[in-house]
Structures are given as structure tokens and as C-alpha cells.
Amino acid sequence: MYLATGTPFLYKAHAQIESASFPVTQIEETARIAATGGFSPALVTNDTGSFYSNPALLSEGMQGMLSITYLNHLAGLNSGTVAYAFRIDSLTTTGVGIRYLSFGSIERTDQDGLKSGTFNASDLDLSLSASRLMRSGLRYGANVHLLLSSLDSETASAISLDAGLLYEVERRGLAIGITLRHAGVVMSSIGASKAQLPLDLRLGVSKKLAHIPLLLSLSIYRINKLGEAPKELSAFARLMYHVVLGGEFQFSNNFQLRLGYNFRRHDELGLKSRLDFSGVSTGFGLQISRIGIDYAFSSWSSLGGLHRFTLRTSL
Numbered sequence: 339m340y341l342a343t344g345t346p347f348l349y350k351a352h353a354q355i356e357s358a359s360f361p362v363t364q365i366e367e368t369a370r371i372a373a374t375g376g377f378s379p380a381l382v383t384n385d386t387g388s389f390y391s392n393p394a395l396l397s398e399g400m401q402g403m404l405s406i407t408y409l410n411h412l413a414g415l416n417s418g419t420v421a422y423a424f425r426i427d428s429l430t431t432t433g434v435g436i437r438y439l440s441f442g443s444i445e446r447t448d449q450d451g452l453k454s455g456t457f458n459a460s461d462l463d464l465s466l467s468a469s470r471l472m473r474s475g476l477r478y479g480a481n482v483h484l485l486l487s488s489l490d491s492e493t494a495s496a497i498s499l500d501a502g503l504l505y506e507v508e509r510r511g512l513a514i515g516i517t518l519r520h521a522g523v524v525m526s527s528i529g530a531s532k533a534q535l536p537l538d539l540r541l542g543v544s545k546k547l548a549h550i551p552l553l554l555s556l557s558i559y560r561i562n563k564l565g566e567a568p569k570e571l572s573a574f575a576r577l578m579y580h581v582v583l584g585g586e587f588q589f590s591n592n593f594q595l596r597l598g599y600n601f602r603r604h605d606e607l608g609l610k611s612r613l614d615f616s617g618v619s620t621g622f623g624l625q626i627s628r629i630g631i632d633y634a635f636s637s638w639s640s641l642g643g644l645h646r647f648t649l650r651t652s653l
Contacts, residue, residue, distance in 0.1 A: 359533035362439040362461035369632035369648035373621025374584030375598025377559040380515035380542035386421040389467040392517040393479030394504035396469040407648040433467035462486040477504045498522030511546025555584040594623040607639045
């Protein structure tokens with residue numbers, strides 16, 4: 339379900355297929371976010387790439403920080419993100435980034451099934467971000483994206499906007515974030531169907547426990563599409579279709595272990611006949627001198643697993 343180009347390319351998952359234009363926008367932004375389940379607008383971090391999740395996460399402490407993420411996806415797909423942050427005087431913290439998703443070389447066949455060479459398909463997201471801290475402790479931010487999707491000789495394009503808020507009570511280890519992602523306009527589409535932007539309203543909260551080195555997070559995503567879960571599910575399961583749970587054991591500033599759970603992914607990818615870990619993600623974070631390394635593994639049941647790496651450093 340999670341990858342599609344909006345035209346002929348669909349990634350099947352269990353009983354459902356979701357078609358979405360500009361699939362690069364649906365990839366988890368960093369290894370830390372992926373390891374804790376994904377979709378979180380309230381995971382405060384020094385990773386510049388987090389502004390893709392919520393532009394208000396971009397902070398002054400990211401000045402000069404470079405973040406590089408690589409994802410080895412299923413079926414030979416590859417994705418990556420490069421993000422960098424800098425200050426503009428005392429006005430804003432600014433981030434620039436590029437994300438790509440490559441489907442690689444795809445075999446071309448005619449209407450009779452005869453092979454006739456290959457073609458390529460890919461997605462690109464060029465982004466500019468800015469955020470600012472208000473005196474009340476509330477931070478606000480915005481992203482602007484230029485989205486490009488290519489399929490053989492055809493191209494789709496769009497301009498989208500993210501807006502986000504983050505409220506942090508540092509002494510209590512509490513953060514609350516909300517973001518509206520990818521509101522904008524489609525300028526061109528591939529084929530006869532008009533491309534659509536993946537509009538997504540998200541709300542998240544994270545809380546560090548007082549006597550245990552554990553950060554808990556809860557995220558609610560696609561709030562604007564509540565009720566899209568299969569009708570045969572219970573009311574609780576349909577609610578959980580929009581909820582992601584995560585945890586991070588913060589043993590020190592240099593080492594963390596992470597775990598996440600996405601019920602929707604488990605339901606759509608899991609095999610009902612046996613114990614299945616689809617929807618479960620895990621990973622770790624390391625800080626070695628000026629270099630930060632994050633790793634995430636996300637289970638997609640019998641389809642396989644996704645391995646994601648993030649490298650962070652200060653330039």
C-alpha cells in the first residue's frame with residue numbers, strides 16, 4: 339500500500355491497495371522517526387531531517403547540522419534524504435533539503451506482453467523550511483516543497499506547503515506537536531488521472547518519564563481522513579488505524595534503543611494465520627564524537643523488512 343505513483347505502479351499489501359501521487363512524501367523522514375513507528379510531529383531532536391515531519395521541529399541547535407538518510411526499500415526501490423540547517427541572523431532557523439525515491443529500471447512490455455526495453459520512474463522533493471521560537475515557548479514553522487514525479491517520458495509536478503506548531507515543556511520532558519502536510523496545488527499530472535497531494539493532518543505528543551530513562555510517544559495521523567478503516571473492524575481497531583506508538587530508551591546521550599508499532603501496517607500487511615511482526619519497528623542511535631548514527635528496521639511481514647540509516651554531523 340505505501341508506495342504508488344498514482345498511475346500504473348501500485349504496491350500491493352495484504353487486502354488493500356492505496357494509490358497516491360508523489361509517493362516520496364509518504365516515506366518516513368529519518369531513521370529515528372521510523373524506528374519509533376513513524377508519523378511523529380513531536381519527537382524533539384537535533385536531526386535536521388526532522389523538519390520533514392514537522393517544520394516546527396527545526397531549532398536553533400541545528401545550526402550547521404547535516405543529516406543524510408538512506409532507505410533500502412523492497413523490490414529494489416531506493417530512497418534518500420539530505421537536509422541542512424542554518425541561521426538567518428536572529429530571524430529564523432532555515433533548512434534546505436532534497437528527497438528522492440527511485441523505482442530503478444523497469445521492463446517495458448507491449449499490449450501483447452512482448453518485451454521492448456526498459457524505462458525509469460522516480461520521485462523528487464526539493465524543500466525549503468523555516469521556523470521561529472515565540473517567547474511563550476511555542477515554536478512555529480513552515481515548509482515549501484517542489485514535487486516532481488517522472489514515469490518514462492511523462493512528468494507530474496506540484497507545489498505544496500506544510501505548517502506546524504510545537505509546544506515544549508523541557509523541564510517536564512513534554513512536547514506536543516501538530517502539523518498539516520502537503521496542502522498545495524498540482525501543476526501537471528501523468529496520464530489521464532489528475533494527481534492528488536497526500537494531505538495529512540497529524541497530532542503527536544512525547545513524554546519522558548521521570549524515574550525511567552524512557553521517552554514515550556503517541557501520534558495520530560491522517561486525522562483529516564478519519565473513518566477510512568475497513569468497516570468490518572471494531573470501533574477500537576478503526577481508531578487505531580490512525581495511531582502510532584513509540585518508545586525510546588535513553589541510556590545516555592550517546593546510546594538509545596527504540597521501538598515502534600503501527601497498527602494499520604500490521605493489519606494490512608500481516609498474515610492472519612500466524613504470529614506476525616508486521617507494523618513493528620526497532621532501531622538504535624549512537625553518538626560518536628561529532629558523528630551521530632541512527633538505524634531503523636521496519637517489518638513488512640512476508641514481504642520482507644526495510645533498513646534505514648541516518649548519518650548526522652555538524653559542519
